[in-house]
Amino acid sequence: MNMSKPIIEKSTLSEQVRNYILNVITTQQLEPGARVPSEKQLTETLGVSRGVVREAFQALSILGILDISSGKYPRVQSLNSAALETIFNYSVVTQQISASQILSLRSTLEVHSAVLAAQNGTEDHFSRLRIEMAKISEVFGDHQSFIYHDARFHMILAEASGNPLYALLLQALRVPLEKSISAGLHAHDIHDRRQQIIDVHQAILDKVCQRDAEGAALAMQKHFSSAINALIIEK
The missing domain is CATH 1.20.120.530 (GntR ligand-binding domain-like)
Known part of the structure; x- marks a missing residue:
């Protein structure tokens, strides 16, 4: 693994990818509708599989944080219940x-x-x-x-x-x-x-x-x- 990439522990890949995305939203102060890194970008940046990224996207969608219906680029979800x-x-x-x-x-x-x-x-x-x-x-x-x-x-x-x-x-x-x-x-x-x-x-x-x-x-x-x-x- 490229040492310049964020360190990912193999035992909790999906959870750490999820936390990485949350950190991107927080540090960049993304607003509803803003795009988060794509599946391709995350696999390259973090060195994980597409399946792991998709699992993280799905978890954040269930929590109402991401809208993944648009396909390639998940977006920050508007406030919902x-x-x-x-x-x-x-x-x-x-x-x-x-x-x-x-x-x-x-x-x-x-x-x-x-x-x-x-x-x-x-x-x-x-x-x-x-x-x-x-x-x-x-x-x-x-x-x-x-x-x-x-x-x-x-x-x-x-x-x-x-x-x-x-x-x-x-x-x-x-x-x-x-x-x-x-x-x-x-x-x-x-x-x-x-x-x-x-x-x-x-x-x-x-x-x-x-x-x-x-x-x-x-x-x-x-x-x-x-x-x-x-x-x-x-x-």
Whole structure:
């Protein structure tokens, strides 16, 4: 091996290639979309096989650090919830955390998110929230459509907060909850609660659009203590 090349210990090739790539991203302060060294460049620079480099690329892709879909040149991935979704899903499936525990965390996040949305949201955010509110009312009774538009409503609030971490965590937390919510919706007759559910969403919308941060927090707190949360079935 050429002594001028970085030293690679044979026992942990893939891990060390992964760390090398992470170091390149860090030291060069690469931004999302920027290219990292290609497979060919890494094999030549590090003196390892293409298979080892591909394994490192795959590991970083799973972690949400690299986008390897473009082929020849992997790129730095934009912030996404893929890795967190995997962790939360695995934790729920293996019964290490419960849907109610995730809901509790989500409640804390969303109350703060509603406050920030009232303070930082734009007219575009408010317009999109109104569209989703109309859809929530329109599709009530169609459980899958309701879950879809409810998710969009809350994601727009998170985006409106101005803090990308709220949207990131909310997306990761919603995934393991949706199956439980769906099961609960199918197991109960919720038509008698229709107006209550719609009203609590409307209250959140109104307070956020009025830039009433305190009112938005109270409305969101009411949402998470309302009857719909009793529909979540523990696994």
